[in-house]
Amino acid sequence: MTAPFARQRYLIDYTLAALARRRGKNTGLVVIYTAVVFVLASAMLFASAIRYEATTVLADSPELIVQELVMGRHGMLPAAHLDKLAEIRGVQGVEGRLWGYFYDRANGANYTLMVPGKDAAEHSVGPGEAIIGEGLARSRGFEEGGALLLVSQTGKLLKARIKSVLSSDSALVSADLALISEPDYRRFFELPDDVYTDAAVAIRNPREIEKIVEKATYALPSARFVTRSDIARTYESLFDWREGLLIALAAAAILAFAIFAAEKSSGLSAEEAREIGILKAIGWDTGDIIAMKLWEGGLVSLAAFLVGTVLAYVHVYLFDAGLFEPVLKGWSVLYPDFSLAPRVDGLQLATLFVLTVVPYTAATLVPIWRTAITDPDEVMR
Amino acid sequence: MIELKDVSKLYNEGRPNEVRALVDVNLVIERDKVTVFKGPSGSGKTTLLSIVGCLSRPTTGRVFLGGDLVSGLPERFLTEIRRSTYGFVFQRFHLVRGLTVLDNVMLPAYPLAPPHAELRERAMARLESLGLADKAAMPVEHLSGGETQRAAIARALINDPRIVIADEPTANLDTALTERFLEIVAELRAEGRTVLMTSHDPRIWQSDLVDAVIEMRDGRVVGEF
Numbered sequence: 001m002t003a004p005f006a007r008q009r010y011l012i013d014y015t016l017a018a019l020a021r022r023r024g025k026n027t028g029l030v031v032i033y034t035a036v037v038f039v040l041a042s043a044m045l046f047a048s049a050i051r052y053e054a055t056t057v058l059a060d061s062p063e064l065i066v067q068e069l070v071m072g073r074h075g076m077l078p079a080a081h082l083d084k085l086a087e088i089r090g091v092q093g094v095e096g097r098l099w100g101y102f103y104d105r106a107n108g109a110n111y112t113l114m115v116p117g118k119d120a121a122e123h124s125v126g127p128g129e130a131i132i133g134e135g136l137a138r139s140r141g142f143e144e145g146g147a148l149l150l151v152s153q154t155g156k157l158l159k160a161r162i163k164s165v166l167s168s169d170s171a172l173v174s175a176d177l178a179l180i181s182e183p184d185y186r187r188f189f190e191l192p193d194d195v196y197t198d199a200a201v202a203i204r205n206p207r208e209i210e211k212i213v214e215k216a217t218y219a220l221p222s223a224r225f226v227t228r229s230d231i232a233r234t235y236e237s238l239f240d241w242r243e244g245l246l247i248a249l250a251a252a253a254i255l256a257f258a259i260f261a262a263e264k265s266s267g268l269s270a271e272e273a274r275e276i277g278i279l280k281a282i283g284w285d286t287g288d289i290i291a292m293k294l295w296e297g298g299l300v301s302l303a304a305f306l307v308g309t310v311l312a313y314v315h316v317y318l319f320d321a322g323l324f325e326p327v328l329k330g331w332s333v334l335y336p337d338f339s340l341a342p343r344v345d346g347l348q349l350a351t352l353f354v355l356t357v358v359p360y361t362a363a364t365l366v367p368i369w370r371t372a373i374t375d376p377d378e379v380m381r
Numbered sequence: 382m383i384e385l386k387d388v389s390k391l392y393n394e395g396r397p398n399e400v401r402a403l404v405d406v407n408l409v410i411e412r413d414k415v416t417v418f419k420g421p422s423g424s425g426k427t428t429l430l431s432i433v434g435c436l437s438r439p440t441t442g443r444v445f446l447g448g449d450l451v452s453g454l455p456e457r458f459l460t461e462i463r464r465s466t467y468g469f470v471f472q473r474f475h476l477v478r479g480l481t482v483l484d485n486v487m488l489p490a491y492p493l494a495p496p497h498a499e500l501r502e503r504a505m506a507r508l509e510s511l512g513l514a515d516k517a518a519m520p521v522e523h524l525s526g527g528e529t530q531r532a533a534i535a536r537a538l539i540n541d542p543r544i545v546i547a548d549e550p551t552a553n554l555d556t557a558l559t560e561r562f563l564e565i566v567a568e569l570r571a572e573g574r575t576v577l578m579t580s581h582d583p584r585i586w587q588s589d590l591v592d593a594v595i596e597m598r599d600g601r602v603v604g605e606f
Contacts, residue, residue, distance in 0.1 A: 021479030283464030
């Protein structure tokens, strides 16, 4: 073993012995440190995973949605508008959509009732059939093969056989969803045949979307046009806001930790200072002391970082981030109950590392350095 | 040879609690001899030893070691001198609690990074010669006063220093242990080492082993015998 390596080995030996000697204090430190890393890592992992989930779902959404505005509010779209849209060059197809909300007095929850699109063959439902989201199934105890029973405000009864329960893959946006056939939908909401909630427009060349919106605005002056990127931006800002909330919580934890680190950086205990004085007196130089303390800080912070990150991973991906769910998943009564696909982002981990390990190590080095450059006699007195 | 020229030391300089620990000390300490500094508490003995041992710097004056000026050297050179030239036995021994006797003895050699087996063997040999081999694996806080002193001596000798500095080494020891300590000093002298000690204890400075006694009072050298 070469001298520099052997020297580091001796320093590590000493560091491990020092950590073991102050077992209680160091255990407390690692626990606090781990808790901070855990909160921050959970926030980052969860926000990233949920954003990914939203992006995945949005990838299948229409390029352009057209809504009718009546006095500035969303009104029903006349079927005749679909023909006008279809005539615009560059439009590949237009499909009228039917969707709406239903307030269920039985459990005080809002459901989204929707007629599946024509290209969603795997979700096609016939009259008297329904496909429901897992949140709805869970809250009302519905099962596949059972009956979905809803009574409208005017007393209309919807009775449909539950064909299937949607998988949790898209639970973020489908937890409170019920897919029913067009005839059932129109009957339940007493909706005439010549109107739709809105229209989904498929575009041949997505690069031309702005031009098509321009033409459509001319053709349908009372309509509003929402592009896929508009929706993505809305989702993005929504999740940014929620992530921001959580980061604010994490920031409080970091602040507490910073106070702790600052307290540590303001001075060493008399025992620690004396030990440094002894080591210097018997021949250790300032570099040896700092290297030893770097190992100490590195081992403590690395242990806390690894344990905190692993715990956060388990919390987010195995226990569905139970601690943060209400903050991050929105205001819906039926919270989605889904497992996020495990994703580890190297950049996020690096950020987390920089936010936690580096400040702590730097904070602890300052008093060590100050003590290490002082005459040993003065430190030991 | 160690030479001090016009050495003064102030603690808390410029503050209300300023202390003049040494005042214009001029002194020559011969090599390969046993020199004892005596005097009442607060006379500056410990401060003098810490300046000689490069543990602190004089406020004014110069310190020469083997003819070389050392008092103005940067810290890294002073560390090198401490490591290679001096072995220290502190008044309160200052062993690192929680570590074993063997680990404490090996500590000064860590920065030199010798092969571990060789260092261990060297440390065990030191403990053996001081009658502490059977305590090697024991945490130092479990040692008796005499054993702690011998462990501190073993640590001081691990890097084979030319000069051994001991500050009140027998302050808390009974007569038998003091005599044992003087035997160790005799061995060190026989090995050709320079030994510098402070002591209140007449048994030390009246011993035949001691070549020179320097008396101090109020930070000044008041007599050399």
